[in-house]
Amino acid sequence: MARKKSVWLPQIGTVASYIGRAGKLARGGYNVRVVAETCADRMLVEAIGRSGLPIRFTVKRENLAPLQPGLFD
Numbered sequence: 001m002a003r004k005k006s007v008w009l010p011q012i013g014t015v016a017s018y019i020g021r022a023g024k025l026a027r028g029g030y031n032v033r034v035v036a037e038t039c040a041d042r043m044l045v046e047a048i049g050r051s052g053l054p055i056r057f058t059v060k061r062e063n064l065a066p067l068q069p070g071l072f073d
Contacts, residue, residue: 016064
């Protein structure tokens, strides 16, 4: 039987790594800040866009992961 993955629930204001399914995001991930929790197991996150301005978008919580230790220590 397959084991169920432990679910990481990020707190509001936490910096996390978003691992997307397409394009550049699939290769290296994207550092985001969790802004709020929305419906249907999704989170509203904020990141720096291509123009250097902050953008907000929703992602599935299962695609968020904690940052590697020591990255911002």
